[in-house]
Amino acid sequence: MTVDPLLEKALRGLAEHEQLLVGLDFDGVLAPFVAHPSEAVALPGTMAAVRDLVALQGVSVALVSGRARADLAERTGVPLDDEHLVLVGSHGAELALHPDDRGSGLDEPTRGRLAAVQVRLEAVAAEHPGAFVEHKPTAAVLHTRRLPPADAAMVTAAALATVAEVPGAHVTRGKEVVEVAVTEASKGAAISRLREHLGAEAVLYLGDDVTDETVFALLHDQDVGVKVGAGETAAAHRIADPVAVRELLQALPTLLSRQRPGG
Template structure:
């Protein structure tokens, strides 16, 4: 991964605002957990603050902006939590998408659904004794949450996940992979689809010259930041601070509303 010292957005606010205003349009792609919604201990409790929702609706109503939410969450869950029509959604890290009312699934991903389900069933038994662990079967992918697991037990969870995935793959034809995120282990079909490919496709489908923007906080968002580095002039904004392929960073999730306001001011006024 090509990393940089991402520039704090407040230091480059005028530069970014000028680029947004100079573009004929913006493809505004946003992660959900940790970006549109604060990170919470219970993933089922995640919700967008009213100010974020208002600006997302404003972007949806702007003719020169195409909005999209790109998340590791299952598509149906993501759409229900965001609840804004007229924008694109990419769930399960882009494996399933809904654009203009039509749903599509990445080729070959469906073939792994049964294997993912078997992994979840076995992990439910094998990790039942570990306090705080949560296993989320998302149909095409699965997430093992370790945010509430004692630190000294997290390596045990990772070992059991790895052994179980390997075991399931040796007894079937499906190929799976494990990816790490913030306090999670993601189990996915081993197909060439991730947030980066989803964002790249959304950018390619936009009119010529439109500026792609991606905002995210998780390690899994680095795929999208990398994709924008390959796209001439794309902007990546990290929420938080770490080594990243993003161009800019903002410190906290609550700063996302100000970033969205920059896009609104540049394109919708």
């Protein structure tokens, strides 16, 4: 793997820590972007590299996605109750730290807010063929990637205006999506909780979206943040695309001076 010398040095520095948490976004990081979320799959060999990392001594891995946990499990083939690979869904709102923890329970008033958000976003999408709404346990997401840029901007503005009328709704804007959650959460908060829960001394996080910036902003001096693709970022390092991610993950056991299973 050809890697920036500064990034390689940072990755090798992670070997100094006995307990390491590796956090990975899915769309745009493990999987290339596609027209419809249901068509997304990780690049061949990428999930095998993730599994190799999970098997390394002192390394914990979390997939941290805007997708619902159930959808993320289906896309990756990782069981929801996997003991070694943590699935974090809905931008951190779905985080199960224990086997009996569903991570997304809603009370009746919150369910009412979610229903109001869903109805409003569905109404916006119905007026603009090509836009569609994805439903999650704690949020609804308006997707505009099938629309021309000018139309997408107009639809986004309409969505923001209508959900602003719902008290307690939390808006997150990503790449060609508007996600409206009824619980307050972030990927950064989820990684912080996982760090504490697992006793991780350092974190390596790879993300491509604006929602991943909440993680990069909370990283410590000993951590390594890697932005995937273009765009402004608080991450100290950058790589090009999911192909580069796969190469980095495959090289990581050597860079960490840890052996792969059977090595």
